[in-house]
Each structure stands twice: as structure tokens, then as C-alpha cells.
Amino acid sequence: MLRVGIIGGTGYTGGELLRLLSLHPKAEIVVVTSRKQAGKPIDTAHPNLKGLVDLCFEDVNPSQIAEKCDVVFTAVPHGAAMAVVPELLGGGTRVIDLSADYRLPVEIFEKVYGKKHEDPRENMYGLPEIHPEVRDAMLVGNPGCFPTGAILAAAPLVAAGVVERAVFDSKTGISGAGQDPSPVTHYPNVAENVNPYNLTRHRHRAEIEQELKAFDESVKTSFTPHIVPSTRGILTTAHIFVNQELTSDEVSAIYEEFYNGKYFVRMNKPSLAAVRGSNFCDIAFEIDQGTDRIVVVSAIDNMVKGASGQAIQNMNIMFGLDERTGLWTGGLSP
Ligand SMILES: NC(=O)C1=CN([C@@H]2O[C@H](COP(=O)(O)OP(=O)(O)OC[C@H]3O[C@@H](n4cnc5c(N)ncnc54)[C@H](OP(=O)(O)O)[C@@H]3O)[C@@H](O)[C@H]2O)C=CC1
Numbered sequence: 001m002l003r004v005g006i007i008g009g010t011g012y013t014g015g016e017l018l019r020l021l022s023l024h025p026k027a028e029i030v031v032v033t034s035r036k037q038a039g040k041p042i043d044t045a046h047p048n049l050k051g052l053v054d055l056c057f058e059d060v061n062p063s064q065i066a067e068k069c070d071v072v073f074t075a076v077p078h079g080a081a082m083a084v085v086p087e088l089l090g091g092g093t094r095v096i097d098l099s100a101d102y103r104l105p106v107e108i109f110e111k112v113y114g115k116k117h118e119d120p121r122e123n124m125y126g127l128p129e130i131h132p133e134v135r136d137a138m139l140v141g142n143p144g145c146f147p148t149g150a151i152l153a154a155a156p157l158v159a160a161g162v163v164e165r166a167v168f169d170s171k172t173g174i175s176g177a178g179q180d181p182s183p184v185t186h187y188p189n190v191a192e193n194v195n196p197y198n199l200t201r202h203r204h205r206a207e208i209e210q211e212l213k214a215f216d217e218s219v220k221t222s223f224t225p226h227i228v229p230s231t232r233g234i235l236t237t238a239h240i241f242v243n244q245e246l247t248s249d250e251v252s253a254i255y256e257e258f259y260n261g262k263y264f265v266r267m268n269k270p271s272l273a274a275v276r277g278s279n280f281c282d283i284a285f286e287i288d289q290g291t292d293r294i295v296v297v298s299a300i301d302n303m304v305k306g307a308s309g310q311a312i313q314n315m316n317i318m319f320g321l322d323e324r325t326g327l328w329t330g331g332l333s334p
């Protein structure tokens with residue numbers, strides 16, 4: 001059994017890690033941290049897990065955690081992971097970080113996040129459909145939720161060298177903002193409403209660019225997010241402008257070949273409901289006949305394929321398990 005630790009166990013992604021790992025046949029959760037809820041049972045923060053995870057939150061230091069664990073998930077805010085990762089790695093454990101601390105080269109991170117990186121080191125971007133090399137990594141920077149849906153939607157066409165520009169328009173559920181309440185997440189501001197934000201400069205644009213430009217340096221990208229009145233899920237509409245005419249069969253072949261053997265990407269009508277609670281990314285496309293545009297739509301659960309499920313997929317690959325282990329569940333639709 002893999003001995004697993006979670007730093008930041010009271011949060012939304014920590015709760016999803018606990019929910020999914022409690023069903024994982026090859027993982028045993030041995031330590032879950034919280035500074036504010038230390039000593040309390042897991043189900044005080046996550047009532048849905050009563051009877052499933054029989055542990056209490058602990059406030060312990062990273063080297064004590066490393067001693068007990070083969071792998072540790074850091075499900076903490078940006079900037080907090082880099083404060084614990086060096087000690088975890090020094091203790092010999094492998095780390096999957098759900099924050100943005102290890103997704104970008106240091107100079108880009110510092111520019112985008114406006115803070116100094118305290119632990120500059122090479123990063124391994126944990127989008128396993130594109131980076132199977134995660135298998136050998138000691139530290140994986142698990143992707144952001146929006147970049148996961150956007151990159152998976154566009155990567156096959158960008159890798160085929162046919163894309164001039166990709167414009168991503170994403171709608172997200174509110175859990176992407178984490179558990180701390182704010183005016184943005186306040187019910188009257190979210191219910192029966194759609195809120196666009198960071199129209200041109202959302203920090204996730206850097207991740208999207210990093211991954212797509214690795215396939216084709218000349219591709220141009222734009223990204224605009226919106227919050228919709230849903231707890232979970234991200235639906236991304238990608239307007240992809242191409243440099244040549246393609247038939248529907250040709251585009252289908254490009255996607256089928258790119259995602260051949262990639263279990264968690266399905267060519268399937270995307271909807272938030274169909275992927276809710278699951279690690280799937282559903283993708284469909286339509287060619288805008290007579291124009292240079294292909295509309296590609298993807299749907300993920302931001303907390304599963306967009307965070308904790310993908311992190312467990314990475315763990316499975318890093319430890320030589322079938323990537324699907326513990327992630328068998330379908331979506332909760334309808
Ligand atoms: N929500 C989402 O859909 C997604 C989130 N992410 C990223 O995952 C990370 C976690 O997100 P999320 O679960 O939403 O966040 P939450 O705000 O819901 O939870 C944060 C957790 O981190 C702990 N924590 C906070 N500050 C520190 C610190 N300085 N040191 C140690 N622990 C700390 C908190 O517990 P306590 O204060 O008790 O210690 C809490 O358990 C973030 O970096 C986020 O950007 C990534 C993809 C999707």
C-alpha cells in the first residue's frame with residue numbers, strides 16, 4: 001500500500017483527495033494536516049466522509065510527514081507549498097503540489113503571481129495526457145483547473161500545426177475559488193448570475209501558453225473566465241482559428257490519434273453534469289463551415305480532473321499503477 005499524506009486537508013481539493021483516496025485500493029491515508037482544525041475528526045470539515053476516513057487532522061511539520069509517507073499532496077494556497085516542499089523532498093517522499101508553485105518556470109511564476117519564488121527548481125507539469133514523464137518525477141506541479149480543460153481541448157490541433165490562434169472562453173463553478181467566503185462567492189452575487197472576470201489577464205493564461213507553445217511556438221492564445229451558478233465544473237468553448245481547411249473526418253482523426261489510449265479524455269458531448277465527480281474530460285467539436293474557425297468544447301470537474309483526480313492520476317503513474325486506479329467512477333449526471 002502507498003502511504004499517502006495530505007497537507008491542507010480541510011479545503012475543497014483536500015476534501016476531494018480524501019473522498020477519492022478513501023476508495024483507492026492501493027493507497028492508505030496516513031496523515032492529513034490542518035492548522036485550524038488540528039485534533040478534530042476529518043468529518044468535522046467533510047461530513048460526507050463520515051465512516052469513510054477514520055483519522056483526525058494533525059498540525060505536524062513537513063519532515064514528520066515525509067517520514068511516514070511515500071507521497072504527499074500539498075493542497076494549499078499558492079506560496080504555501082514552496083514553504084514545505086523542500087523539506088518534504090529532503091525527507092525522501094514524492095510530492096504532488098496542487099497549487100501553482102511548481103507549474104511554471106520561476107521567472108514566469110514571479111511575473112504572473114507577483115511574488116518571489118522561495119524554492120526555484122525545475123518543474124514537471126502534471127498533465128499526464130501530455131507529459132507521461134511524470135512517472136519519473138519526485139515533484140509534480142499539478143495543473144490549474146482552467147488550463148486542464150483548455151489545453152486538452154486545443155492540444156491535438158495545435159500539435160498538428162494547423163492553429164493560428166485559440167480563443168478560450170471558460171465557465172466555472174464557484175468551488176474553484178476555494179472554501180474561504182468572499183464577495184465573489186457570496187450567494188446573492190452568484191445565484192442566477194454570470195460573472196466575467198480577469199477578461200484578458202487571468203494568471204492561468206501563462207500555463208495555457210506554456211503548454212500549447214511547446215507544440216507550436218507560433219500559436220496565439222487568449223483566455224477569458226466566467227463564474228456561473230454551479231458548485232463544480234468548467235466548460236470551455238475554444239474558438240480555434242486554423243490555417244487550412246479541414247474536414248470533420250480529418251479533425252476527428254487528429255483527436256482520435258492524439259488521445260488514443262488516454263482513458264480520461266473522451267470524445268463525448270460535453271456538459272458539466274456528465275463529468276461531475278469524475279476524472280473525465282469530455283470533448284466535442286464542430287467546424288464552422290466556410291470559415292477558418294473550429295469550435296471545440298471541453299468539460300471537466302474542476303475539483304477532479306481539474307485538481308484532485310488528476311493529482312491521483314499522477315500518483316498512480318508515478319508509482320507504476322494503472323492510471324485509472326481508484327478513479328473508476330463516472331459522472332453524476334443528471
Ligand atoms: N478549488 C479548485 O477547484 C482548485 C484549486 N486548486 C489549487 O489547490 C490549492 C488548494 O485549493 P482549495 O482546496 O480550493 O483551497 P481551500 O482554500 O479550500 O483550502 C486550503 C487548505 O490549505 C490549508 N492552508 C492554508 N494556508 C496554509 C499554509 N500557509 N500552510 C499549510 N496549510 C495551509 C487550509 O487549512 P488550515 O488553514 O486549517 O491549515 C486548507 O485546508 C490552491 O493552491 C488552489 O489554487 C487547483 C485546482 C482547482
Ligand SMILES: CC(=O)N[C@@H](CCC(=O)OP(=O)(O)O)C(=O)O
Nearest residue numbers: 099100144145172173174176177
Ligand atoms: C472561480 C475561481 O475563482 N477560480 C479560480 C481558479 C482556481 C484554480 O483552480 O486554479 P489555481 O490552482 O491556479 O488557483 C480563479 O479564477 O482564480
